Amino acid sequence: MPAETKTTCPYCGVGCGVIATVADDGVVSVKGDPDHPANFGRLCSKGSALAETIDLDGRLLYPEIAGQRTGWNTALDLVADRFSRAIAEHGPDSVAFYVSGQLLTEDYYVANKLMKGFIGSANIDTNSRLCMSSSVAGHRRAFGADTVPGVYEDLELADLVILTGSNLAWCHPVIYQRLAAAKAARPGMKVVVIDPRRTMTSDIADLHLAIRPDSDVALFMGLFAHLIASGAVDQNYVAEHTSGFNEAFATAATLSASDILEQTGLPAMQLREFYRLFTATEKVVTCYSQGVNQSSTGTDKVNSIINCHLATGRIGRPGMGPFSLTGQPNAMGGREVGGLANMLAAHMAIENADDRDRVQRFWQSPAIARKPGLKAVDLFKAVADGRIKALWIMATNPVVSMPDADAVEAAIKACPFVVVSDVLSDTDTTRHADVLLPSLGWGEKNGTVTNSERRISRQRDFLDAPGDARADWWQLAEVGRRMGFNGFGYASPADIFAEHAALSAFENDGSRDFDIGAFAGVDEPSYRLMSPFQWPATPEPATVSSGGKRFFADGRFYHPDGRARFVALEPAVADRTNSDYPFTLNTGRIRDQWHTMTRTGKSARLSSHIAEPFAELHPRDAIEIGVGNATLVEIESPHGKAIVRALITERQARGSVFVPMHWNDQFAAKARIDAVVAPVTDPLSGQPASKNVAVSARAF
Numbered sequence: 143m144p145a146e147t148k149t150t151c152p153y154c155g156v157g158c159g160v161i162a163t164v165a166d167d168g169v170v171s172v173k174g175d176p177d178h179p180a181n182f183g184r185l186c187s188k189g190s191a192l193a194e195t196i197d198l199d200g201r202l203l204y205p206e207i208a209g210q211r212t213g214w215n216t217a218l219d220l221v222a223d224r225f226s227r228a229i230a231e232h233g234p235d236s237v238a239f240y241v242s243g244q245l246l247t248e249d250y251y252v253a254n255k256l257m258k259g260f261i262g263s264a265n266i267d268t269n270s271r272l273c274m275s276s277s278v279a280g281h282r283r284a285f286g287a288d289t290v291p292g293v294y295e296d297l298e299l300a301d302l303v304i305l306t307g308s309n310l311a312w313c314h315p316v317i318y319q320r321l322a323a324a325k326a327a328r329p330g331m332k333v334v335v336i337d338p339r340r341t342m343t344s345d346i347a348d349l350h351l352a353i354r355p356d357s358d359v360a361l362f363m364g365l366f367a368h369l370i371a372s373g374a375v376d377q378n379y380v381a382e383h384t385s386g387f388n389e390a391f392a393t394a395a396t397l398s399a400s401d402i403l404e405q406t407g408l409p410a411m412q413l414r415e416f417y418r419l420f421t422a423t424e425k426v427v428t429c430y431s432q433g434v435n436q437s438s439t440g441t442d443k444v445n446s447i448i449n450c451h452l453a454t455g456r457i458g459r460p461g462m463g464p465f466s467l468t469g470q471p472n473a474m475g476g477r478e479v480g481g482l483a484n485m486l487a488a489h490m491a492i493e494n495a496d497d498r499d500r501v502q503r504f505w506q507s508p509a510i511a512r513k514p515g516l517k518a519v520d521l522f523k524a525v526a527d528g529r530i531k532a533l534w535i536m537a538t539n540p541v542v543s544m545p546d547a548d549a550v551e552a553a554i555k556a557c558p559f560v561v562v563s564d565v566l567s568d569t570d571t572t573r574h575a576d577v578l579l580p581s582l583g584w585g586e587k588n589g590t591v592t593n594s595e596r597r598i599s600r601q602r603d604f605l606d607a608p609g610d611a612r613a614d615w616w617q618l619a620e621v622g623r624r625m626g627f628n629g630f631g632y633a634s635p636a637d638i639f640a641e642h643a644a645l646s647a648f649e650n651d652g653s654r655d656f657d658i659g660a661f662a663g664v665d666e667p668s669y670r671l672m673s674p675f676q677w678p679a680t681p682e683p684a685t686v687s688s689g690g691k692r693f694f695a696d697g698r699f700y701h702p703d704g705r706a707r708f709v710a711l712e713p714a715v716a717d718r719t720n721s722d723y724p725f726t727l728n729t730g731r732i733r734d735q736w737h738t739m740t741r742t743g744k745s746a747r748l749s750s751h752i753a754e755p756f757a758e759l760h761p762r763d764a765i766e767i768g769v770g771n772a773t774l775v776e777i778e779s780p781h782g783k784a785i786v787r788a789l790i791t792e793r794q795a796r797g798s799v800f801v802p803m804h805w806n807d808q809f810a811a812k813a814r815i816d817a818v819v820a821p822v823t824d825p826l827s828g829q830p831a832s833k834n835v836a837v838s839a840r841a842f
């Protein structure tokens with residue numbers, strides 16, 4: 143009988159359960175796990191093709207120093223020595239980790255503990271900064287903690303689902319399937335899509351609002367004022383559970399209807415219909431993703447949405463609430479262990495002296511980071527200007543995915559000491575490593591991930607480790623040990639998870655949202671069998687319901703006074719174009735590729751969906767710049783250029799161009815679009831503005 147293993151898809155934040163089967167001849171097949179409450183057996187194209195991406199072609203199998211194979215002891219000793227020397231000579235802030243939402247929670251936990259508790263710096267940031275850090279900042283401002291209130295089931299229970307800055311059909315396909323099925327079963331349900339571009343998701347929409355880039359704050363401030371004007375505010379809720387309403391109203395009231403129409407570019411009829419739908423519908427869920435987060439005003443966008451839900455008391459109840467959809471499989475797990483440079487473990491705050499003291503006492507560590515570290519864009523600037531002397535990159539490919547990618551590549555090249563832990567030997571980033579450490583891949587590693595609805599699921603191994611590949615947590619713990627630190631003697635991921643759970647409950651009287659203390663004593667056999675569960679929660683039986691715990695049902699939030707905060711906002715000017723760079727570039731995902739294609743690029747089936755990088759252009763723009771369909775077009779900004787094929791379509795708004803983020807030089811020469819993206823960030827979250835970049839477009 144072939145062996146079946148229940149595990150979790152390693153791609154998007156939906157976090158689908160997967161059953162992997164290894165046949166007697168070693169051939170692996172996958173299918174959706176019918177018992178997993180995220181997907182109930184469904185998988186999208188990427189998840190279905192997982193078995194096609196796990197061959198050993200191109201795998202990094204042995205540690206390397208300067209391109210030469212070596213043993214683990216030699217490589218780890220060198221890493222520990224170079225990090226220790228940099229710290230001794232230049233201080234703890236002279237070293238940095240750049241990690242990834244692809245890491246398992248256990249890997250993330252050890253990385254964060256080593257950097258913040260033992261090295262004593264907060265210079266650990268993650269590619270999740272590029273994904274959802276504006277949501278983190280927005281949640282913390284509004285709720286006093288980084289809490290996602292809702293559950294996936296809310297999208298099925300709602301009478302109105304608003305998808306803003308989210309191409310759900312391609313980026314979270316299984317959630318889209320659940321939503322489409324609910325709408326088909328209940329045709330009275332309405333869907334509004336807010337996106338400058340008409341996408342596959344818009345095809346399900348009753349109303350598509352093609353707003354101007356970055357005009358979301360104006361749109362939702364206008365909605366907030368409209369709710370007040372039309373008497374739709376839940377006055378009791380606002381009085382009992384919130385503060386800051388009058389200040390938020392005062393700024394919203396300064397925006398006239400004509401201001402909103404001008405800033406959003408919407409026809410008045412569409413705007414009125416959107417406001418009418420929201421006002422008249424009790425059960426509203428507003429989902430948002432990278433179109434909201436990846437903006438210089440991303441945090442304000444998040445709070446403009448939350449303001450409307452707080453004003454109507456539509457939060458924490460079935461079928462209601464703001465809902466951040468995370469891009470990566472474990473962005474949420476990373477947040478839980480403090481994997482961002484501005485957070486501590488277990489959702490504690492680095493700015494809070496009590497939290498710092500608590501974490502340090504729990505870890506019994508010699509140090510604790512006292513101030514936020516460098517966020518991704520600033521971190522690579524610090525690499526570029528020589529402040530960072532030793533850098534460890536894990537499970538991510540910043541030479542392709544960071545904004546201003548050419549400058550990031552030059553910075554990494556010039557850094558005195560670079561370690562890269564990866565599954566592949568040759569990526570745009572591994573090429574610049576002094577030390578390469580071979581990591582375990584999906585199907586080989588063991589641990590947990592948290593999806594967008596706070597559900598923690600196991601990723602389990604069903605394949606032997608190839609070559610000398612080892613887990614990322616083990617690599618970190620070994621370096622910690624070799625740097626002379628106690629506290630890294632983990633025998634397994636179960637040990638780490640148990641410690642992480644214990645920290646979440648340590649001196650937690652209910653004033654902190656993240657608490658999985660019920661798992662503090664988890665042992666190896668129980669960890670092995672652990673079913674998916676949603677925090678805060680006690681262990682659930684193997685069969686779990688589709689619903690789950692919602693936060694804020696009782697109207698209590700995590701600010702010291704227990705109240706949520708309205709945020710007074712100001713709409714920002716969104717147009718960055720000028721006569722030299724007259725187009726607005728918007729980058730994003732396509733249905734069948736993941737990140738920089740290092741895994742999905744292996745599947746011919748996935749590549750057959752869209753085989754080449756492209757630039758979506760409106761037909762009239764294409765005529766003006768003399769570009770025909772499928773001819774080459776050069777996209778340029780002051781930071782760099784990329785050359786891709788023109789895809790002329792009326793789905794694209796005039797003056798805008800969309801280019802997918804995935805391609806790197808291995809798959810198509812000069813198609814790294816992040817080389818073009820300016821390193822502009824949200825001042826609060828540090829998230830790059832990858833959806834609104836001024837560029838030129840011309841025939842190549």
Ligand code: SF4
Nearest residue numbers: 151153154158186189
């Ligand atoms: Fe994997 Fe996301 Fe597809 Fe689910 S929806 S199978 S988690 S890529």
